[in-house]
Amino acid sequence: MKTTTTATITATIPTPYKRKQINVDGGFNMEEEEEKKIVGIMTDGVSNGFYAVDPFFLKWTVHDMVNVAKHHWLPCFFGFGLLFFMAVEYTLPMVPASSPPFDLGFVATHLLHGLLYSWPELNTLLAALNTVFVGMQTTYILWTWLVEGRPRATISALFMFTCRGILGYSTQLPLPEEFLGSGADFPVGNVSFFLFFSGHVAGSVIASLDMRRMQRWELAWTFDVLNVLQVIRLLGTRGHYTIDLVVGVGAGILFDSLAGKYQECIRRKSIAAKEAFFS
DSSP states (O other), X not given: OOOOOOOEEEEOOOTTSOOEEXXXXXXXXXXXXXXXXXXXXXXXXEETTEEEEEOGGGGOOHHHHHHHHHHOHHHHHHHHHHHHHHHHHHXXXXXXXXXXOOOHHHHHTHHHHHHHHHOHHHHHHHHHHHHHHHHHHHHHHHHHHHTTOOOHHHHHHHHHHHHHHHHHHHSOOOOOTTOOOOTTSSSTTTOOOOOSSOHHHHHHHHHHHHHHHTXXXXXXXXXXXXXXXXXXXXXXXXXXXHHHHHHHHHHHHHHHHHHHHHHHHHHHXXXXXXXXXXX
C-alpha cells in the first residue's frame, strides 16, 4: 500500500504580500486578501518522488474573476484589444505594392494638408516655428550638461540619434507623395532625412522628462503642448508617417531610461573601484 507524505513548506512572498503556508497538495492556508491576490503562482509539490504541478487557474472562482475585472481593468482592456486587433489584422486586405502606404494620421489631417498646400506662406511660417522649437530642445539638452553638469539628457539624445540613424538607414521608407517641404524646416534647406523614427518628437520627450525630474513642471507641460502641435504639423505636411511619430515618443522614454541605467552602472563601478583601492 502506497503512502503519500504531506509536508508543509513556507514560501516567502515579497512585500507587500505576507508570509503564507503552502501545502504540497496544492491547498492554500491563507486569509483572503482581494487586493493582494497573487496572480500566476504555481505550487510545486513532491509526491512519490515526482514533481507534480497544481495549475493555479483551476482554483479560480467567479468571485476571483469579478475582482480581476474590477481591480485590473487595464490589463483586461488590453486583452480585449489583443483579440480585436487579431481579428482586424487577419481580415484586413494588404496594401498593394503599387499603392502608397495607408496612414490614418494623414486621413485625420487632410483638411490641414489642403490648407498648407493652398497657402505656402503659412507652411513656411509653421516650419520656421518648428525649427525654433527644435533649437529650444537642443539648447536645453546641451544646457543641462554644459551648465548644470547633468549629462543624462545629453547621453539620452546621443543614444537616440545613433539608434535612429541605424534604423533609418536600415529601412529607408518612401517619402509620402503629398509631402510639403519648406526651406525653413529643420533640417534647413530641404535636405534628405530619415523618416523612421522622428527625432523631433523623441528629442522633445527627452527634454520634457528631464524637466520633470527637476520639477520644472510648467516648462515640461509647455514642451509637451508644443510637441503635440509639432506632431499635428508633421502629419499635415506629410513630413512623417504616424508610426514614425508614435515610435518617437517611445524612443524618447526608452533612451532616457537607458541613459539613467548607464549612469547608475558607471556610478556603481566607481564606488567599487574606490572601495577596492582603499581596502
